[in-house]
Amino acid sequence: MLDRIDATSITTIQLYNQPFIRAFEMTPSLPTFVPATQLPLAIDNGRLVLQDMLGVGAYGSVYRAIDTQTHQTYAVKSLNKAGLNSRQCAFQNHEAQLHAKVSGHPNIVTLHKVVEENDCLYMVLDCGMEGDLFYTITERGGFVGNTMAIKTIFSQIASAVLHCHSRGVYHRDLKPENIIMFGRSVKLVDFGLATTEPVSSEFGCGSTFYLSPECQGGFIESVKSYDSAANDVWSLGIILINLTFGRNPWKQACPRDETFSAYAQHNDFLQTILPMSTELNEIVKGAFCLNPKKRITLSELARRVQACRFFTTPEFPSEASVVSAATAASQASFSTTMSGVYPTSNLHGPDDKEDSGVDLQSMA
Incomplete structure (x- = not known):
């Protein structure tokens, strides 16, 4: 049974001020050159x-x-x-x-x-040669406030994952670090944790911030397996939040995470701590449905994101004024050439640690 918490104790300011550390500290945003x-x-x-x-x-x-x-x-x-x-x-x-x-x-x-x-x-x-999506979100102004850019990038990511699923491949490690920038396009990489099993019993595959509850063994009750495609949809929901707000909704989708527990008790909770439009709130509720059998499908998720008129509430631009200049720069130089990077997340040993958090910008 879930422990109840006071949802009102988690404020927008608290959420925005929590640090977010890259999924693996050994995976650099930009290359580490060696002789x-x-x-x-x-x-x-x-x-x-x-x-x-x-x-x-x-x-x-x-x-x-x-x-x-x-x-x-x-x-x-x-x-x-x-x-x-x-x-x-x-x-x-x-x-x-x-x-x-x-x-x-x-x-x-x-x-x-x-x-x-x-x-x-x-x-x-x-x-x-332009870095990964994580670097773009945190260092280049990202996509905050740029509805069309968010739709364009998310559509490309969803198209890549749909292609994988159509070939019977499920990625299981979808995150901005595994999405590489190529001018105005993005490309998915790193299939080290991918599987061809539609139903998997390999738990904990991926990065903490992007794991579905069932991939961690279940939320309310333990499970013996999970739907690989539905697990990818959950991760894409987190990436959509990354693109829109430059942060994660929670540190980990598990009972000990207060923000996630609050969401599990009241699935409109994210709208109380993020300047999220009602349209986007309904979309992410579908992606973050705790019952994977009722979770939105990938094709429907992609369709609804493209049809969404507003991702944020009308007052959000004033709240985001501190990043407006960076956003404008991102729109103006979306294809600026920068040093390249390729993630090596599946190259890490079992003792590597992840630092949790929410705000992507704070760790860049």
Whole structure:
């Protein structure tokens, strides 16, 4: 049984002032450059020369690479195979197989080839040079107050996930860090936690802030499995809040989180702490339906977001005046070239910690 809390004790100010830390501290927003002497010189029979490191984790790294024949730039994700048993190696191959299965969609990073050498599995990917969606939200003014930009980006993300689901692939780690900017477009990446199981019993897959209650084992009562597609829809609901308000609705969808518990008791609660329009409130209530069998479908979620006239209440622009200049800059330079990054969230070890919070801007 849920413990009751006083919902009125959670104010908008309290919510806005809570810190939000990136899902994995080892995953940088922008590349951490290292001397070339510390990098493997080249792979694929010398065709791909590794230039610098874009991200690093416990089990591997992501590099920027140049094709010596075409001079094309790629991102190369390196997964270390040294010391792994056959099951662990199969898991690495599984990521590449699932990514290849959904490649070819305009909003999914293309996996061009897989190279195995030097005790590593190298995945050769599109290289975006403008950072990830998290960086865009927190550092470039994001999309706050820009209804059309929110609709455009969310439509692309939803299209990518719909494509995955149509191919029988469920991502399970949807978050802004796994969405790369390519000019006015975005592309989904990182299938390290993806599955082909429509119903999964692998709990805790993903990042704390974006996990559905059932993916954590259940909210009110324990469950033995969960719907993989419905779990992705929940994560997309969180991303929609990220785009609209530059923050998360709660730290974790579990009983010990006061904000989420308040929402579970009264599903209009978010509208009392965020300047959310009635239209958007109804949409997110569908995405955050505690019963995954009754949760809004992905296609319906995408349709309703596009049909939504207003994401925020009329008074929100005055509340957001502090970010208006940043928003204007974002609209004016949406395709400004910046240094690239590729997430390595599934490269982290089991002891890595996540810092919870709500406000994305505060940690940038």
